[in-house]
Amino acid sequence: MKLVLQAERVVAGDGNKPIESGAVLIDNGRIVAVDRQSEIASAIDEFTDVIDAPGQTIMPGLVEVHTHMHCTAEPDAYEKMIIDDDQTLLMRASVAVRKSLLSGVTTMRDLGSRNQIAFPIKHAINHGIIPGPRLLVTGTPITTTAGHCNMFGTEADTTEQVISAVRTQAKMGADHIKIMSTGGNFTPRSNTREAQYSYETIQAAVEDAERLGMTVAAHCHGTVGVKNCIDAGVHHLVHCSWLSSDPTKEYDYDPKLADAIAAAGQYVDPTIALAPLRYDANPGDPVFQPGGVYQHLPQRYSILRDMLDRGVKFIAGLDAGMPQGRFGEHAWVPRTMVEELGVSPMDALVSSTKTSAEALGVADVTGTIKPGKSADIIVVDGDPTVDIKALHTVSTVLMSGHVVKRSGVPLV
Ligand SMILES: [Zn+2]
Known part of the structure; x- marks a missing residue:
């Protein structure tokens, strides 16, 4: 009609x-x-x-590149992820995709959920069983034993194991691959500042993923892990936090590496709206104290501004499902780009639509x-x-x- x-x-x-x-x-x-x-x-x-x-x-419609659809988006995200059974996670994910769609997200990538949740949700949307955006999934993130998000289900330590994990996700129906280059705040005992893999291992994952026509997004907080991702030719650098290996320092930003990212055409998903200042989105909600990965947000923002000025392409990911990344609030990503980085509203809008669609490989269809x-x-x-x-x-x-x-x- x-x-x-x-x-x-x-x-x-x-x-x-x-x-x-x-x-x-x-x-x-x-x-x-x-x-x-x-x-x-x-x-x-x-x-x-x-x-x-x-x-x-x-x-x-907005193109959202970074969600975890079966996570609660509240401070209990980790505990619930550990104890909830698959049926509960499936129901939570089905609510999350509908909420995102109704808030204006028409393309969404899940950047790490358990396989038994990610693939059935995608299938259910594609077959009209539940409403949701055009959904791309990475299946489970690939991480080291006890590494960041190991509870999602795929631990791989050696290069051979990582390549095998890439192939397993491809076989099960993943659109893209997610790999954890450093530890993360979400996972107790993982180290955000240090690398989980050598650059050679990540490069092997990228090569095999490319052979299979897949994009690789890598979680990287510490600069050592960021550098590995740049050298390995990872397609999307996620967070890209530039944390120093020295725990007495916070950032260890190297503008020359930002130039390398720009020159290689790698996309950065800085998860800019997840910082602990967005509690005012819902007056009356618990106020989260600054902490976690970023202690000094103004410095974080000035690094990101410098990366933009050097020609790095930003894509729009809320990291929805993680504490404070509520489904349906994806508009905070372009809004934070405007309010904290001084990006023009038009450029923020293009980042959240066209550029993100290009990064996801769906620009011929949408964006x-x-x-x-x-x-x-x-x-x-x-x-x-x-x-x-x-x-x-x-x-x-x-x-x-x-x-x-x-x-x-x-x-x-
Ligand atoms: Zn994430």
């Missing part, structure tokens, strides 16, 4: 100027035309569904509003190119052309 969306403006997600009094014509789940309303008007007939959104903005692409579209109140906070109020969501939320009312 034909559908026309009309609003005060259309932001295509490609960085170009918005189309004022814009409209998008959709047929059979695909975008047919995007233009001024006056140009689309002739395509409207008695069988066309028209959604009129005066004062609002039509834009691509911008362009004829031929899937109609993964949202309508937001106000103008996000002026005030990025507009992304928090998503009134209408189209997933592959299906209206799953209309004028604020969820239909799934």
Whole structure:
């Protein structure tokens, strides 16, 4: 069935100027035309569904590159992950994907969940059993014995074991590979500052993943682990925290390494909105004290700003499921880019749509509003190119052309 969306403006997600009094014509789940309303008007007939959104903005659905869909997103995330049975985790994940979709996320990558959760959830979405975004999964993260996120289920120590783990995830249906280059805060006794693998081992994982047509995202906090990922040609550097091996120091940022990331075209997912300052999202919620990975956020932000200035491409990941990364609050990623890094609202929006879709390898299908692409579209109140906070109020969501939320009312 034909559908026309009309609003005060259309932001295509490609960085170009918005189309004022814009409209998008959709047929059979695909975008047919995007233009001024006056140009689309002739395509409207008695069988066309028209959604009129005066004062609002039509834009691509958000592309979220970093979630853990079976985690609680609360301070108990680790404990619940350990004790909950698979049935509970499946139910939690099915709620999380719906919540994300209704908040405007139309493409989402799970960056590490247990295999028995990740693959059935993807299957259930693809077969219309539960509502959710276009979902890409990594299966379980690959980590060392007792390493970061070992409780997800895949421990591999030697290069041979890591290659075998990559192949196992590919066989089970992973779209991408997640590997833990350093320890992480989520896992007791893992060391955030030190490398878990040599660069040779990570490089072997990258080579084998590439052979299988897969992208590798690597968790890296310590600079030694960041450097290993750069040298190994990892496609996505996750967190990229530049923590010093010296526990008396916090950061150990090397601008030359940032230049190397930019030159190699590696993407960075800085999980910028997960820092412990976002409690004001829900007034009355527990206030989290600064701590964990980042003690000094202003310094963290100035490092990230410098990386951007050197041409590093940022992609948008909330790390949803981890404490404070609540599903449905993905808009905090572009918002934090604007508020803390001084990125323009348009650039933050492009990072959260087009650039993230490119990084996930789905840019030919989604990420911008362009004829031929899937109609993964949202309508937001106000103008996000002026005030990025507009992304928090998503009134209408189209997933592959299906209206799953209309004028604020969820239909799934
Ligand atoms: Zn994560």
